[in-house]
Amino acid sequence: MKIIKVKDYQEMSRAACEMILEKVKNIKQPVLGLATGSTPEGLYRCMVQAYKGGKYSFQHVITFNLDEYLNLDQHHPNSYHFYMRKKLFDHVDIPKKNIHIPNGVAEDIVKECRRYDERIKSVGNIDIQVLGLGINGHIGFNEPGTSFTSTTHVVHLDEITRKANSKYFHNIQDVPYKAITMGIGNIMESKEILLLVSGKKKALALVKLINGEVCEQFPASILKRHKNVTIIADYDALTELI
Ligand SMILES: O=P(O)(O)OC[C@H]1O[C@](O)(CO)[C@@H](O)[C@@H]1O
Secondary structure, three states: OEEEEEOOHHHHHHHHHHHHHHHHHHOOOOEEEEOOOOOOHHHHHHHHHHHHOOOOOOOOOEEEEOEEEOOOOOOOOOOHHHHHHHHOHHHOOOOHHHEEOOOOOOOOHHHHHHHHHHHHHHOOOOOEEEEEOOOOOOEOOEOOOOOOOOOOEEEEOOHHHHHHHHHHOOOHHHOOOEEEEOOHHHHHOOOOEEEEEOOHHHHHHHHHHHHOOOOOOOHHHHHHHOOOEEEEEEOOOOOOOO
C-alpha cells in the first residue's frame, strides 16, 4: 500500500482528483468506482471544477457507486442517488446510461444484487475504486464480519455506522437499518483502489488498518492484499502514526 501524506482535507481532495483525472484523460472508457459520505465531497467539488474549467469531459466515463440505503426512495434527500446527483452528476457530463447505483427499492433485491455484479463484470471491472474508511473499518457498507469474498449484498448496518451517519438525518431513528452494498470481493477486483482518510476521528481506524492483522472483523484490512492501493491521508488522520 502506498501512503500519500497531505496537510488537510483540501489537499487530500485535490490529490485524489488528480488521480481520477489521470484515468479520465488516459483510459478510453474509464470505469470509476465512487463512494459517498463526507470524505469524497471535496473530490467531487474538484471534479466539477475541472469540468467547468473546460479542460475535461466525462462523456466517456462509466461509474459504479458502492452502496445505497434499502427502502429509501431515490429522491429522498438522504439517499445516495440524491447525494450523487447533487454533489457530482448534475454538474458534469457523464451520460445517465453510464451511471450505476444499487437500487435500494428494487422489488427483487437479490436479483438486483446479481444484476449489479454482472453489470460491473460486463464492463471489465472497475479501473479505480474510491473508498472512504468507516470508523469501524467498513468499506462501502461492508460491516465487520463481512466475508472477504462477498459480492453485492444486503447488509444490516452496524449501530456505529448508523450513529456516524445520523448527522445527515433528523434523528437516529430515521437512519435505515439496512443497505445494499457492493461486496468486498467486488472491491478487491478493482484494478486500483484509492482510500481517502481525513480527520482525527479516523486516526484509530487508520492505525488498525496499517498495523493490524488482516481479518474480517476489520474489513478494510483486506486492502493489504490488493496489489495497487493508494491511501491519501491528512495529518489529522495520521496523528496516531507520526
Ligand atoms: O466519509 P464518512 O462520512 O466518514 O463515511 C465513511 C464511509 O462510510 C460510508 O458512509 C458508508 O458507505 C461511506 O459512504 C464512506 O466512505
